[in-house]
């Protein structure tokens with residue numbers, strides 16, 4: 001029989017939320033590629049590589065959210081969740097995030113065709129993004145909701161780009177910032193619903209709360225691996241005296 005001790009009682013909602021927020025220490029804002037980006041140290045080709053690869057994340061997010069909804073029998077939750085799909089896809093003549101990302105692509109000097117063909121997407125990015133979508137397809141919807149909570153930390157990274165890019169990358173056209181500005185409000189609103197569901201569902205036991213922290217770690221890992229893969233795809237690699245020169249933006253297909 002399990003013994004109930006102080007150590008395995010569930011944390012209070014406040015303590016649990018604080019534990020979730022502490023996970024922000026592992027957010028991809030601290031990944032070298034994002035630090036270099038913020039400091040203005042990426043070349044034009046490297047920034048283009050990041051934009052082209054991140055497009056794959058952008059287009060898969062609505063499919064991920066449709067998977068969450070398809071697993072969720074609760075009408076009220078679905079009513080709150082559905083706008084995540086229209087935020088990205090757009091509706092009734094209103095442009096969504098995917099279109100805004102394509103404008104960002106053009107603002108950094110890429111063509112739409114180059115980006116929408118996905119020919120610049122590295123296999124590592126594809127694997128990582130697909131792992132996130134498959135998680136949402138296969139796991140209970142409350143777990144998928146929890147996995148979206150990296151958005152707790154996203155406004156900070158969007159704000160960093162809005163603040164630093166105009167000075168660091170003055171050649172990026174103004175329209176490029178629309179996406180990041182849009183996400184500032186959208187992410188804050190999304191996280192309210194996601195956090196409420198997570199605190200309710202996982203607070204029944206310490207074991208469940210620890211499971212939530214593991215799920216959030218999985219998502220942090222997805223984002224970290226995406227950043228790793230993009231960094232590798234955009235870096236000149238030298239090993240000993242051999243020069244593994246890759247094109248700044250490489251074609252995989």
Ligand SMILES: O=C(O)c1cc(C(=O)O)c2c(n1)C(=O)C(=O)c1cc(C(=O)O)[nH]c1-2
Nearest residue numbers: 061147148149150151153154157158183223
């Ligand atoms: O640019 C970023 O660093 C970043 C991070 C994240 C995130 O933390 O998952 C998202 C986004 N952007 C984003 O734009 C977005 O629409 C989004 C949706 C989700 C999600 O898990 O449902 N994360 C993110």
